[in-house]
Amino acid sequence: xxxxxxxxxxxxxxxxxxxxxxxxxxxxxxxxxxxxxxxxxxxxxxxxxxxxxxxxxxxxxxxxxxxxxxxxxxxxxxxxxxxxxxxxxxxxxxxxxxxxxxxxxxxxxxxxx
Amino acid sequence: xxxxxxxxxxxxxxxxxxxxxxxxxxxxxxxxxxxxxxxxxxxxxxxxxxxxxxxxxxxxxxxxxxxxxxxxxxxxxxxxxxxxxxxxxxxxxxxxxxxxxxxxxxxxxxxxxxxx
Numbered sequence: 001x002x003x004x005x006x007x008x009x010x011x012x013x014x015x016x017x018x019x020x021x022x023x024x025x026x027x028x029x030x031x032x033x034x035x036x037x038x039x040x041x042x043x044x045x046x047x048x049x050x051x052x053x054x055x056x057x058x059x060x061x062x063x064x065x066x067x068x069x070x071x072x073x074x075x076x077x078x079x080x081x082x083x084x085x086x087x088x089x090x091x092x093x094x095x096x097x098x099x100x101x102x103x104x105x106x107x108x109x110x111x112x113x
Numbered sequence: 114x115x116x117x118x119x120x121x122x123x124x125x126x127x128x129x130x131x132x133x134x135x136x137x138x139x140x141x142x143x144x145x146x147x148x149x150x151x152x153x154x155x156x157x158x159x160x161x162x163x164x165x166x167x168x169x170x171x172x173x174x175x176x177x178x179x180x181x182x183x184x185x186x187x188x189x190x191x192x193x194x195x196x197x198x199x200x201x202x203x204x205x206x207x208x209x210x211x212x213x214x215x216x217x218x219x220x221x222x223x224x225x226x227x228x229x
Contacts, residue, residue, distance in 0.1 A: 034217070043119075043206050043220040044157075090156065094217075101147075101218060103156045 002027050004093050006104035013081050014112050021076040021107050023091030032094040033074040034101070035065055039087045047089075050074065061085070086111045116140055117209050119221035126197055126228055134192045134224045136207030142187035143209035147218060148180070151204040163190055197228040 003026045013019050025031055032051050036044040048059025055067040065076045074091060088108050094101035116139040126132050136146060145164050149157040161177075163169035163184035171177045179201075181193040190209075194201050204225055208218035 032217075036220070041204075041223070041225070043117075043222040044208075045220070046217070049217060100159060100162070105156045108154075 002093065002102055004091055004102050004104035006089075006091055006107050008107045009105070010108040010110065012110040012112060015083050016080050019076075019078045019081045019085070019109070021089050021091075021109070023074045023076065023104060024072050025074065025091075025093045026072065027093055033065075033067060034092040034094065035059065035063070035074070035076045036090045036092060036103075037061075037087050038090065038106075044090065047076070081109075081111055083111045083113070085109060115211075115219040117143075117207065117219045117221040119207055119224050121224060122222060123225045124227070126226070128198055128228055129196055131193055131195045132197055132226060134194075134205055134207075134226075136190045136192070136209070136221050138188045138209040138211075138219070141209075141211050141219075143190070143211060144187070145210045146184055146190040147208045147210070148182060148190075148192050149206045149208070151206060151223075153204075157206060160192075194226065197226070199228045202226055202228045 005024045007022050034049045035047040038044045047063050048057045050057045050067045057065050063078050067074050088106045090106045091104040092101050118137045120135045148160045151157050160175045161169040161171045161182050163182050165184050165187050169182035184190040204223050206223040208220045210218050
């Protein structure tokens with residue numbers, strides 16, 4: 001069955017430190033992969049997406065993610081975290097043929113000064 | 114581009130009344146719209162998928178008579194919570210997709226529903 005796993009419920013990093021949020025997926029074909037960010041009481045904003053091609057994807061706000069097929073992973077990274085990055089991050093997988101997008105449980109990022 | 118709005122952003126209603134939530138794609142035509150429900154500190158739960166001019170497809174366990182979805186045009190979908198009860202209190206988020214291939218969804222800002 002298709003699924004998305006975000007192993008970390010919450011992560012705390014210091015401002016200026018690097019960040020990596022993990023995402024593993026299970027999908028029978030080449031997936032469409034997404035990372036979204038949600039601030040409290042807000043909808044979701046797309047950070048980046050992977051459909052095909054270069055496995056290292058650049059997104060907005062300085063985020064990037066790398067698709068690793070062998071590990072079924074799509075981890076999100078940022079070299080230097082800002083306090084404004086504190087939010088909830090969701091990884092999602094979608095596909096063709098009527099396959100619905102499935103969201104991970106989310107990872108809450110806390111940024112300390 | 115790709116902006117989705119929701120109205121209202123917050124609504125409080127009394128138990129037994131109905132509430133309508135609007136979802137609009139402002140600068141693109143949405144072939145498909147999705148309605149999600151999000152409980153506190155949890156992920157999004159897909160409630161239904163709607164295509165313009167067609168009946169919505171509801172996920173298992175979602176009462177179609179309670180959550181009425183209308184996708185009357187390529188830019189507007191509405192979710193009506195009928196005979197609302199306190200357990201319907203939640204954060205409802207819509208999203209819209211311009212095509213069937215990419216499944217790239219653009220999300221609205223959400224509607225906080227509180228049923229008293």
